[in-house]
Amino acid sequence: MCTHGGGAELLFNGVKKHHVTLPSQSEPWDMKQLLVWIQRNLLKERPELFVQGDSVRPGILVLINDADWELMGELDYQLQDQDNVVFISTLHGG
Amino acid sequence: MSCEVLACLQWLCSHPVPVSFRLCFKDFFIHKFKAVLGKNRIIFPGEKVLLAVSGGPSSCSMLRQVQEGLSQKANKKLRFVPGVAFIDEGAAIGQSVEERQRTVAELQAVFQATGFPFYILPLEQVLDLPASVVATNPSPSEQPASAYKAAVHHFVETDGSNFPRPQEPKKTLLPRVQESHTLMLQQLLGSVKTLTAREELLNTLRQHLLVHTARTEGYSKLMLGDSCTRLAVKLLTSISLGRGAQLAQDTGFSDSRYGDIILVRPMRDYSAKEVAYYNHLFTVPYVVIPSVDTKTVDKASIQRLTESFVTKLQTDFPSTVSTIYRLTSEKLQTACRKRSGADGCDRCLLCLCSLDTAVGE
Numbered sequence: 001m002c003t004h005g006g007g008a009e010l011l012f013n014g015v016k017k018h019h020v021t022l023p024s025q026s027e028p029w030d031m032k033q034l035l036v037w038i039q040r041n042l043l044k045e046r047p048e049l050f051v052q053g054d055s056v057r058p059g060i061l062v063l064i065n066d067a068d069w070e071l072m073g074e075l076d077y078q079l080q081d082q083d084n085v086v087f088i089s090t091l092h093g094g
Numbered sequence: 095m096s097c098e099v100l101a102c103l104q105w106l107c108s109h110p111v112p113v114s115f116r117l118c119f120k121d122f123f124i125h126k127f128k129a130v131l132g133k134n135r136i137i138f139p140g141e142k143v144l145l146a147v148s149g150g151p152s153s154c155s156m157l158r159q160v161q162e163g164l165s166q167k168a169n170k171k172l173r174f175v176p177g178v179a180f181i182d183e184g185a186a187i188g189q190s191v192e193e194r195q196r197t198v199a200e201l202q203a204v205f206q207a208t209g210f211p212f213y214i215l216p217l218e219q220v221l222d223l224p225a226s227v228v229a230t231n232p233s234p235s236e237q238p239a240s241a242y243k244a245a246v247h248h249f250v251e252t253d254g255s256n257f258p259r260p261q262e263p264k265k266t267l268l269p270r271v272q273e274s275h276t277l278m279l280q281q282l283l284g285s286v287k288t289l290t291a292r293e294e295l296l297n298t299l300r301q302h303l304l305v306h307t308a309r310t311e312g313y314s315k316l317m318l319g320d321s322c323t324r325l326a327v328k329l330l331t332s333i334s335l336g337r338g339a340q341l342a343q344d345t346g347f348s349d350s351r352y353g354d355i356i357l358v359r360p361m362r363d364y365s366a367k368e369v370a371y372y373n374h375l376f377t378v379p380y381v382v383i384p385s386v387d388t389k390t391v392d393k394a395s396i397q398r399l400t401e402s403f404v405t406k407l408q409t410d411f412p413s414t415v416s417t418i419y420r421l422t423s424e425k426l427q428t429a430c431r432k433r434s435g436a437d438g439c440d441r442c443l444l445c446l447c448s449l450d451t452a453v454g455e
Contacts, residue, residue, distance in 0.1 A: 006151060006370055007382045010389070046389060059405040061370050068371075088374060090151075090323070090366035091401065 001082075002038065006089035008060060013044045022079070031064075032075040034085070050087075059091040116375055123364075123372050127159040128170060130360050134347055135242045137315055137358070139173035139249035144313040145210075146304050147180050149201050153319030154380035155369045156361050160317075161208055173249055174315075178205050178212040179307050181300055185217055185276045186283055187384055197383055204379045213307055218275040220303045221282075227306045228443050231354035289395035292386055294335065298444050308355045316357045320345075323366035323404070325359070326418040331400045339450035345419075351446045365415055 002018040009016045022029050022037065029037075032054055039047055049057060055075060056062055062069040063086040064077060079085075131137055145160060147153040163172035180201055184194035198214055205212040286292045308316050320328070325345045332344050343349045349357035361369070373380060387395060392402040408414045440449045 005374070005382075007388070010382065010384065049389065058402075058409040059366075061367055063371075063374065066375065086374060088370045090370045091405065 001084050002042070003084070003086045004088075005086065006061075007091065008050065008087050008089040011044060011046055011050050012042055018042060028078040028080075030075065030079065031062075031069065031073075031077045031085075034079060035075075056087065059089065061088045061090050062086070063088070119372070120376065123368070124159060124162055126363055127156075127360055128163055128172065130347070130363055131172065131358075132170075134358075136348055136356060137174050138242065138245050141174045141315060142311075142313040143174045143176050143315040143317055143358075144304070144308045144311070145176055145178045145317045146319065147178050147201075147205075148319065149180065149197070149381040149383050150319070151373050151378075151380050152321045152324065152361050152364070152366070152369050154204070155364070155373055155378055156317065156319040157204075157208065158376070158378045159360075173246070176210050177311065177313060178208070178210050179304055180205070180212065180214050181303055182214060182216045183296065183300070183383075183385070185271075185279045186296055186386055187388075188280070191271075197381060200381050204381075213311070214269060215303055215307060216269055216271045217299060217303065218271050218279050219269075220299045221275060221278055223302060223306050227302050227309075228446065230352055230441060230446055231309075289387060289390065290335070290397060293395055293397050296386065301445075305352050305355050314355060316355055318357055318359050319361050320359050321361050321364050321366045321369055322419050323408075323415050325362050326415045327397070327401045327404050329418060330404065331397050334396050334400065337447075340445070340447040343447055351441075362419070 002020050004012050004016055004018075012018075020042075022034070035051055035054070035056065039051055043050055050060070051057060062074075064072050065084050066086075069077060137143060145153070145157055147157055157178065160172065160176050164176070165171075180198075182194055182198055184197065189197075194216075202212075202214065283292055283295065286295055304316055308314075329341060329345050332338065332341055337344060343351055345359075345362075347359055347362060349359075351357075372378065387398050390398055392399055404414060404418070441447065442449055
């Protein structure tokens with residue numbers, strides 16, 4: 001499940017939660033591939049406000065099962081079934 | 095808590111995020127809020143404090159901290175009397191009346207749940223403010239340091255019975271705004287040529303309205319929800335905008351430019367990331383409201399550019415924000431403090447800070 005908050009949802013037509021079923025492949029999906037997938041399938045506008053290069057734009061907090069993705073290996077983290085990924089924009093708002 | 099310490103704490107407690115980590119983090123987060131208020135000792139027991147809530151994550155987190163701090167079960171309860179002010183800036187971004195009402199309704203539900211009195215203020219109201227709003231009122235006489243301790247002691251002894259009780263929230267109807275007012279405000283904002291200046295103007299108008307509301311409703315303190323990240327960006331932006339002399343007031347914990355109303359920034363020790371994380375773990379409600387710089391490119395305004403610069407640097411160097419903040423803002427002093435007051439050094443009409451226009455002194 002993919003959730004967007006803090007303003008990030010503005011780039012996804014205002015939709016906050018997405019139940020995502022990724023197409024099966026031989027290798028497990030990692031975060032890097034998930035980002036590409038999100039960009040291709042869910043992101044509705046202004047990709048540069050969400051992704052930057054291979055990763056997310058600075059200022060976007062990524063949580064995997066409520067833990068900071070920096071602790072899980074960031075882009076290299078391999079997704080498991082029922083994982084909950086949350087993207088929160090920390091830029092919007094005081 | 096710096097990002098590194100936060101990361102360590104999480105790693106030690108390991109994944110998935112267990113209950114122990116959540117409680118540890120929550121305690122620390124709440125403790126930091128009370129500590130910053132306790133350390134600075136400028137909010138006296140029973141004092142009326144107006145919380146400026148924009149609906150964004152930082153100010154809503156601040157609202158939650160106040161709720162937690164005031165609750166009966168709290169260890170070392172907070173002792174002031176809060177009210178909440180929200181400014182509806184829908185006109186500035188061209189929102190329709192329906193969109194604005196929807197946002198206001200969402201926030202109204204959040205405010206009602208707190209039980210605190212709240213004020214919904216359309217930004218258009220700033221056009222009707224009397225000229226007195228741009229005056230510094232005499233501040234109440236300087237309290238000696240011992241007065242704080244004495245006040246707390248007295249409050250505890252009398253069990254707070256002599257102090258104003260938290261008011262019953264008034265039934266506030268959503269204020270009607272005349273279309274002509276909205277147009278006038280939009281014209282004003284439209285007449286400003288750059289986004290940089292527009293953001294600054296909005297800031298000024300917002301502050302005037304908040305201070306005026308605090309004055310008319312009898313509040314002596316105004317709490318703003320700026321996080322450490324925000325203030326670091328504001329610090330650098332201010333320098334770029336020629337506001338170097340006013341840095342201490344613009345980014346410090348307390349700001350006494352208005353005299354009778356003191357602005358305080360209790361969220362200044364929290365990074366935007368910490369706030370976002372806390373809000374997520376403890377489901378703090380907040381409402382995302384677009385502002386004039388939403389979805390703009392990096393170079394659209396000085397504020398946006400600085401924000402982008404700081405945020406990017408922070409990714410590779412996680413102590414960026416805390417360094418900017420700690421080494422500069424805490425060391426800054428207001429130069430004019432002694433001179434202002436009776437003889438009243440000249441002040442800027444818009445921001446009410448002392449003028450810093452002397453050349454080559």
